[in-house]
Amino acid sequence: MMYFSRLKTAFVLGVCLLGALLCLPNAINAPADWLPWNKIHLGLDLRGGSYLLLEVDMGTVVRERLDGLADASRTALRTAKVERYVITPQPDQDRILIKLGDASQIDAARVAITPLGVNANGTNDLEFSDLGGGQLAATLSAPGLKARATQAVEQSIEIVRRRIDETGVVDPQISRQGDSRIVVQLPGIEDPDRIKQLLGKTARMTFRLTDENANMNSPVPPPGVDFLPMENAPGQKIAVRRRVEVDGANLTDARAGQNSQTGEWVVNFTFDSIGTRRFADISSRNVGHPFAIVLDDKVISAPVIREAITGGRGQISGRFDARSATDLSVLLRAGALPAPLTVVEERSVGPELGADSIRAGALALGAGLLCVMVYMGVFYGLFGWFANIALVANLVLMMAILSLFEATLTLPGMAGILLTLGMAVDANILINERIREEAHNGRTALSAMETGFKRAFSTIIDSNATAFLAHVMLFFFGAGPVRGFAVTITVGIATSMFTATMLARLLMVRWFVKHRPQTLPV
Amino acid sequence: MFFRPAFRLVQDGTNFKFMKGRFAGLIVSAILSTASIVLFFHPGLNLGIDFAGGIKMEVLTPGPADFNAIRTALAQAGLHEPLVQQFGGPQNVAIRLQATPSEAATQKVVATVRAALETVQPGTRIEKTDAVGASVSAELFQDGMLALGLSLLMILVYIWFRFEWQFAVGAVVTLILDVTKAIGFLALTRFDFDLVMVGAILTIIGYSTNDKVVVYDRMRENLRKYKTMPLRELIDLSINETLNRTLGTSMTLFLASLPLALFGGSSLSGFAWTMLFGIVVGTSSSIFIAAPILLFLGEKQLRRDIAVPTDPARAKR
Numbered sequence: 001m002m003y004f005s006r007l008k009t010a011f012v013l014g015v016c017l018l019g020a021l022l023c024l025p026n027a028i029n030a031p032a033d034w035l036p037w038n039k040i041h042l043g044l045d046l047r048g049g050s051y052l053l054l055e056v057d058m059g060t061v062v063r064e065r066l067d068g069l070a071d072a073s074r075t076a077l078r079t080a081k082v083e084r085y086v087i088t089p090q091p092d093q094d095r096i097l098i099k100l101g102d103a104s105q106i107d108a109a110r111v112a113i114t115p116l117g118v119n120a121n122g123t124n125d126l127e128f129s130d131l132g133g134g135q136l137a138a139t140l141s142a143p144g145l146k147a148r149a150t151q152a153v154e155q156s157i158e159i160v161r162r163r164i165d166e167t168g169v170v171d172p173q174i175s176r177q178g179d180s181r182i183v184v185q186l187p188g189i190e191d192p193d194r195i196k197q198l199l200g201k202t203a204r205m206t207f208r209l210t211d212e213n214a215n216m217n218s219p220v221p222p223p224g225v226d227f228l229p230m231e232n233a234p235g236q237k238i239a240v241r242r243r244v245e246v247d248g249a250n251l252t253d254a255r256a257g258q259n260s261q262t263g264e265w266v267v268n269f270t271f272d273s274i275g276t277r278r279f280a281d282i283s284s285r286n287v288g289h290p291f292a293i294v295l296d297d298k299v300i301s302a303p304v305i306r307e308a309i310t311g312g313r314g315q316i317s318g319r320f321d322a323r324s325a326t327d328l329s330v331l332l333r334a335g336a337l338p339a340p341l342t343v344v345e346e347r348s349v350g351p352e353l354g355a356d357s358i359r360a361g362a363l364a365l366g367a368g369l370l371c372v373m374v375y376m377g378v379f380y381g382l383f384g385w386f387a388n389i390a391l392v393a394n395l396v397l398m399m400a401i402l403s404l405f406e407a408t409l410t411l412p413g414m415a416g417i418l419l420t421l422g423m424a425v426d427a428n429i430l431i432n433e434r435i436r437e438e439a440h441n442g443r444t445a446l447s448a449m450e451t452g453f454k455r456a457f458s459t460i461i462d463s464n465a466t467a468f469l470a471h472v473m474l475f476f477f478g479a480g481p482v483r484g485f486a487v488t489i490t491v492g493i494a495t496s497m498f499t500a501t502m503l504a505r506l507l508m509v510r511w512f513v514k515h516r517p518q519t520l521p522v
Numbered sequence: 523m524f525f526r527p528a529f530r531l532v533q534d535g536t537n538f539k540f541m542k543g544r545f546a547g548l549i550v551s552a553i554l555s556t557a558s559i560v561l562f563f564h565p566g567l568n569l570g571i572d573f574a575g576g577i578k579m580e581v582l583t584p585g586p587a588d589f590n591a592i593r594t595a596l597a598q599a600g601l602h603e604p605l606v607q608q609f610g611g612p613q614n615v616a617i618r619l620q621a622t623p624s625e626a627a628t629q630k631v632v633a634t635v636r637a638a639l640e641t642v643q644p645g646t647r648i649e650k651t652d653a654v655g656a657s658v659s660a661e662l663f664q665d666g667m668l669a670l671g672l673s674l675l676m677i678l679v680y681i682w683f684r685f686e687w688q689f690a691v692g693a694v695v696t697l698i699l700d701v702t703k704a705i706g707f708l709a710l711t712r713f714d715f716d717l718v719m720v721g722a723i724l725t726i727i728g729y730s731t732n733d734k735v736v737v738y739d740r741m742r743e744n745l746r747k748y749k750t751m752p753l754r755e756l757i758d759l760s761i762n763e764t765l766n767r768t769l770g771t772s773m774t775l776f777l778a779s780l781p782l783a784l785f786g787g788s789s790l791s792g793f794a795w796t797m798l799f800g801i802v803v804g805t806s807s808s809i810f811i812a813a814p815i816l817l818f819l820g821e822k823q824l825r826r827d828i829a830v831p832t833d834p835a836r837a838k839r
Contacts, residue, residue: 045789053658055625191648193636196629342625344655346632353580353649360787367781372774379770381527412718415782415790419725419797422778423732426771430736433767440534459739466680466735467728470673474724477669479662480572482717489725521526 002450002509012502016393022400040402043410043484044185046358048351050192052184053177053344054160054199060339061152063091065140070096072116073138080112095139103134113138119147149179152338157182160341162334163198182341190350194327202340203331205248206294207279209286210302214239231298232319238299240292245282250275254332256325265320267329268313276312284308293318295328361414368418369395376425380432382521383508387428390504394424397495398488410484420492426463427500430456436522445520449512453505460501468493531769536762540809541754541817547810555699558706567709570716571652573666575621575659577631580650580788583643586612595638601631609788616788625655666720673724674698677731685738692815693734696807700730700800707799713792722793726800729775733768733808740764741816753821757813772805 004012022038030037044051066089073087073096084101098109110128117126117138125144129137140148157174160182164172173185184199186192211225216239221227227237254269271279282291283305292302293316301318320328349357373391376384398417402409435452443451468490475486571578589606592615596604605618617635622628632653639646654662674697682690704723708715740760748756761768776798783794 191636193633200629342655343629343653344625344658346629346651346653348648348651350647350649352582352647357787357789360785360790363785364781364790367785368778371777371781375774375777377524378528379531382525384527385524411787411789412721412793415718415786415793416721418778418782419775422775423729423771425774426732429767429770429774433764433770436534437763455743459736462684462735462739463732466677466731467725469676469680470724470728470731473673473676474669474721477665477672478717478720479665480717482666482669482721485718485721 002446002453002512004506004509009506012506015498016396016503019393019397019400022403023396026399026403038403038406040399041406041408042354042358043408043413044187044347044354045349045411045481046354046361046409047187048190048349048354049185049187050189050195050346050348052186052192052196052199052346054156054182054184054341055344056149056153056156056180056182056338057340057342058149058152058180059091061148062094062140062145063089064339065148066091066094066096069116069138073098073113076112076116077109080108082109082112085109093137093139094145095137097131098136098138100134100136106130106134106136109136117144119144121147146179153180153182155338156341159335159337160184160199163330164195166330166334167195167198169195181344188351190348192346192348196343196346198327198330199341199343201331202296202337203248203334204296204336205251205332206244207246207282208244208292208294209241209282210290210292211239211241212289226297228292228294228297228299230302231295231300238292238302240294240299240302245291246271246275246278248332248336250278251332254329256320256322256329259315259317264317265322265325267316267320267325267332269316269332271312271314273312276310279312279314280308280310284310295331300328357411361411365414365418365421368421372421372425376428380429380522382511383428383432383435383504386504386507386511387425387432387500389507390428390499391421391424393503394492394496394499395421397499398492401491401495402488407487408484409488410481412481413484413488416485416488417492420489420496423467424492424496424500427456427460427496428504430459430463431500431504432522435520439520439522445512445517448520449508457501460497464493464497530766531773532765534766536765537758538762538765539758540761540813541758543810544814544817547806548814551699551703551807551811554706555702558702558709561706561709562702565709567705567715568712570714570719571618571621571654571659572716573659573663575628575654575656577617577619577621577628577635577651577653579617579632579635579648579652580609581615581617581639582647582649583613583615584645585643587615588643589615591642592617592639595642596635599634599638601634601638621654621656621659623656625657628653628655662717666717670720670724670727673727677727681731681735681738685742686820688816688819689738689742691819692812693731693738695815696734696812697727697730699811700726700803700807703803704796704800707796711792711795713796718789718793719796722796722800725797726804729801730804730807733771733804734812736767737761737764737808737813738816741813754817757817761809761813768805768808772801776801 025037025039070087070089077085082105086099088097090097100106100109114124114126117124119125125141127139127141129139131137153176157176161174169186169189171187175183177183186195189195211222214222214225216237221239224242225239226242228240230236230238250272252270252272254267257266257268258264259266287305287307290302290304293300301316373388376387380387398420431452434456435448438448438451471486471490475483475490478486587608593604593606601619603620607616608614609616619631622631632651636648674694678690678694681693701723704726708719713719737760740763741757744756744760779794779797783791783798786794
C-alpha cells in the first residue's frame with residue numbers, strides 16, 4: 001500500500017493529465033478538424049429551449065390499415081368471384097370481419113385475402129380465424145402491428161424533421177422514444193407554439209370533386225359523399241366526394257407567393273408526372289364544375305375549373321395571410337404524417353432563466369467546493385489538503401468522462417456534481433481517521449499509514465458500492481430530468497474512487513518518502 | 523491549518539454509552555415516522571407536475587405583477603382552479619394548472635394562458651413552461667417508484683452478501699424509517715414531489731446506507747478483535763471509534779448541499795433542503811436506530827457465530 005512503482009506513479013499522473021486534456025474542448029475551439037473534440041452539451045434547462053414529447057396516434061394507424069385492408073379485400077373478393085359479403089373493420093380488435101352469404105366460400109375468401117397481408121419483409125401480417133356461420137376474421141398479428149407502428153413512427157420522425165428544418169431552427173434533435181413516441185428538442189426556442197402548430201397537423205391534402213346535387217339539409221350525406229366544413233368560413237359545409245382524385249403525395253413543390261393581380265397570398269404548387277396526368281384528366285372532364293382542395297378533412301377552397309389544367313401547376317387561394325400561406329407550403333413540401341401527433345409533454349425554458357440557472361449552479365458549486373476544501377484543510381491538515389487536490393482532480397476527471405461521452409449537463413446534473421464533491425472526500429476521511437487511530441495505537445508512522453490504507457480500503461469499497469448501485473438504478477429506471485442527476489453522480493462516485501485512493505495516496509506516500517517524519521500530522 | 527489539523531469534531535477516545543439511549547432513539551424515531559405516515563395521508567405530498575400532470579409556468583411581468591388581474595383573467599378564460607403565486611421577486615409569478623384528461627386539451631390551456639397574460643400585462647415573458655400529460659405523468663411516477671424500490675432491493679442484496687443477515691435487516695429497516703421521515707418532511711414543507719425529489723430521496727438512501735456500512739464494518743472488525751466483549755459494549759465502542767468519520771462525512775456533504783439550498787434557485791432549493799434534512803436523519807439513524815436493531819437481533823447469535831473459530835469460512839465472511 002505504501003509502495004508506488006514508477007509505472008504506477010506514471011499511470012496515476014497520466015490519467016489525471018489525460019483527464020485535463022479531455023476537458024480542453026469545453027474551453028477552446030478545435031485547433032484541427034481531425035481531432036476528436038468531444039464536449040459536454042448543455043441541457044435545454046440551462047441553455048434555453050423547448051423539449052416536446054410527441055405521441056403518434058396508433059389508433060389511427062391501425063384504423064387506416066384496417067380501412068385499407070377492407071377496401072382491398074372487397075376488390076379481392078370480387079375478383080375471386082365470391083358473392084354476397086359484408087366487410088366491417090373492427091379497430092378495437094385489430095381485425096376486419098367478413099360475413100359471407102355463402103358459408104362454403106370461406107376458404108375461397110381466405111385464399112383471396114391472404115396475399116393482402118404480405119408485408120415488405122415477405123412475411124404475412126394476417127391471422128385468420130373462422131368464427132362459424134360464414135364469418136371470417138382477419139386479424140393483424142402482433143408482429144405485424146408492431147412493424148406498422150415502427151414504420152409509422154419512423155415516417156413521422158422523417159416528416160417532423162423536414163417540417164422543423166423548414167422553420168430554420170438551429171440544431172434540432174429528433175429521436176424516437178419507446179414504441180410510439182418522438183422526442184423533439186429545440187435549442188433556443190422559447191415559445192414552441194408555431195412548431196406545435198406545424199406538428200399538430202397531419203397535413204394530408206387531397207383534391208376531390210364536389211357533389212353539386214347533394215341536399216345539404218339532409219342529416220346524412222349521400223353514399224360516397226362527405227359534408228366537410230370550410231376552413232375559412234365557420235359553420236359552412238360543402239358536399240365533397242369521398243373519392244380522391246389526386247393526392248398531396250403527388251406534389252413535388254409548394255411555395256407561398258402573392259397573386260400578381262390581386263396581391264392576395266396564395267400557395268403555388270407543382271405536381272409530379274402522375275399527379276400532372278391525373279389532374280389534367282379530371283380537369284378536362286370537369287370544366288365548369290367546382291373541385292375541392294381538402295386538408296385534414298377541411299376544405300381550404302373549392303374553385304370552379306375554368307379550363308383543363310395540363311401543365312401540372314396550380315395555385316391555392318384561401319384567404320391566406322403571409323404566415324398561413326408559408327405554413328401551408330411548408331406542410332405540403334414536408335409531406336403528410338401517417339397519423340396525428342399529440343404533444344404529451346412540453347418543457348420550455350427561456351434563455352434568460354437558463355443563464356440564471358447556470359449562474360446559480362456555478363455559484364452553489366463554487367461555494368460548496370470552497371466549504372468542503374476549507375473543512376478538510378482545517379480538520380485534517382496536510383492530508384486534508386492532499387484530499388483537496390484529489391477532489392479537484394476528481395472534478396476534472398468527471399468533466400473529462402462527461403465530455404468523452406458527450407453527456408448533457410442539466411441543472412439536476414449540477415446538483416449531482418455538488419453532492420459528489422461532498423461524498424468524494426468520504427474516502428479520504430476514512431483513510432485519515434484510520435491512520436490517526438493506528439498511530440494512536442502506538443504504531444510507527446510508516447506502519448500506521450500502511451495499516452490505515454489497508455483497513456480503510458474495504459470500507460471504502462463497501463460504502464461506495466451501495467451508493468453506486470442506488471444511482472445506477474436511478475439512471476436505468478428514472479426518466480428525464482433525474483437521469484442527468486444519476487449520470488453525474490454515478491460518474492463522480494467512480495472517479496472519486498480513483499482520485500481518493502490512488503492520487504491522494506500517491507501524494508501522501510511521496511510526501512512521506514521525502515520527509516520520513518517520526519510522527520504524522522493527523 | 524496547513525500542516526496539522528486545527529480542530530477535531532470529537533475528542534479521541536470518547537466513550538458515549540449510545541446503547542443506553544436505544545429505547546429513547548427508537549421511540550423518537552417511531553413517533554417521527556408515525557407522524558410522517560400521518561402527514562403522508564393528510565395533507566399528503568404536494569405532487570409536482572411530473573407526477574400529477576398539469577401545467578406549471580413561470581412568468582416575468584414587466585412591472586410588479588398584478589395577481590388579482592391575472593387570476594381574474596385566467597378564470598375568465600375558463601381555466602379550472604388556477605393557482606397563481608409569487609416567488610422570488612415581485613415580478614415573478616408561478617402559475618400552476620391542473621391536468622386535463624386529454625393531452626390535446628392540455629396544450630390548448632398553455633396557449634390560453636399565454637393569451638390571457640398578454641391581455642392583462644402586455645410584455646409578460648414566459649420564462650418556463652412545463653406541461654405534462656396525464657398518461658406521461660402516470661408513467662413517470664411508476665418509473666420513479668420502480669427506481670426507488672429497485673435501489674432499496676439492490677442495497678439489501680449487497681449488504682446481505684457482504685454482512686450477516688442481521689446487518690442487512692438492520693440497515694433496510696433503518697432506511698425505510700429514514701425514507702418515511704423524508705416523506706414526512708416533504709409533506710410538511712409542501713415542496714413539490716417530482717422526479718428530482720426522487721433523486722434526492724435516493725441520494726439520502728445512498729448516503730444513509732454508506733454511513734451504516736461504515737459503522738457495521740467496524741462492528742464486524744471488532745467482533746473478530748474482541749472475542750469476549752458483550753455485543754452491547756462492542757457496538758458502543760464501534761460507534762465511538764467511527765464517530766469522527768461519521769460526523770466528518772456528514773459535515774462535508776452538509777457543507778456541499780448548503781450553498782445549493784441557499785443559492786440553487788427555485789427548482790433546486792427544495793431538493794437541497796430535503797438533502798440537508800436527510801443527512802441529519804441518516805447520520806443520527808446510524809447511531810440510534812441501525813445499531814440498536816442490530817443489538818436486538820444479534821445479541822446472542824452474532825456473538826456465537828463469531829466465537830466459533832473452528833469454522834474458518836464463517837469467520838472469514
